[in-house]
Amino acid sequence: MTAETQIQTVEKLIAPLLVDDIFLVSIKIKPTNNFKIYLDADSGLGIEKCIKINRALYKVMEEMGLYPDGDFSLEVSSPGVDEPLKLLRQYKKNIGRNVEVTTNDDEKKEGILKEVTDETIIIEYTEGKGKKAVTVNPVISFNDIKQTKVLIKF
Template sequence: MVGKITEMLEGFFATEAEFGDCFVVDVVQTNTRLEVYVDCDSGMTFGKCQRISRFLEAYLDEEQPLGDQYTLNVSSPGVDRPLKFFRQYVKNIGRTLEVTTHEGDQFKGQLKTVEEAFVVLETKVRRQEGKRKVTAVEDVEIAFAAIKKSVVKISF
């Protein structure tokens, strides 16, 4: 069913001009609950979520793949969900990311650059210089293939 919902939404986005830059980030189904996370390069709005929800409700009500009692939640992924796609990284240039690699290394810093094969974070590093510790700012290049998880961190 997750694949069917993704396929339907991709078709919907392709035919509706307002949704031309939208993409499915994730679809999660548990019993009679369906959570759909959608993002747009131009930004998600409440109105877009509402139209997507109504589109999906029409299918769910008619075909009833979840039965006649279900819960549907359509939203943007939010900052607590990991980044999954290249275009999400591009959208978040300038924001603080926390990146975990497959090797277990963790980096936290401002996303400076996004290229096809890697991202560059500006990080603060503490190092020993003589008898004292000094904080230095360094650019760290991380290959997309090495990234296990990236999460946007909000600063207050």
């Protein structure tokens, strides 16, 4: 079974376990059949939900006998704050937060995520200082975005 086939199988198996507002962000697989599954939820994803889904998915995979010797492992978590946003739903969930957008030409823009559509985002930041300060709201196409990270300020 190729890694791609394995990931597709796990995607099908996990789908019924994603209740409420929980959604799949990505699945990665390491050579030792170690599945790293990243989930998120519109209202935030607690560790308890990750553990519950991990146990349920493990049981289903074991019962199906995908890995006869139990030769697989699962890690179910939400993407860390250092993980870039991947899905439109993640962008929408983070409206109002500080983000750093890196465009395809490696230009970085930092600002508050104001609006998200199917094709674009709008961020807001201030250019200039003092009396010359101007608030700008550039519209950035998803096609022009290399990555977007949420910035956590302390």
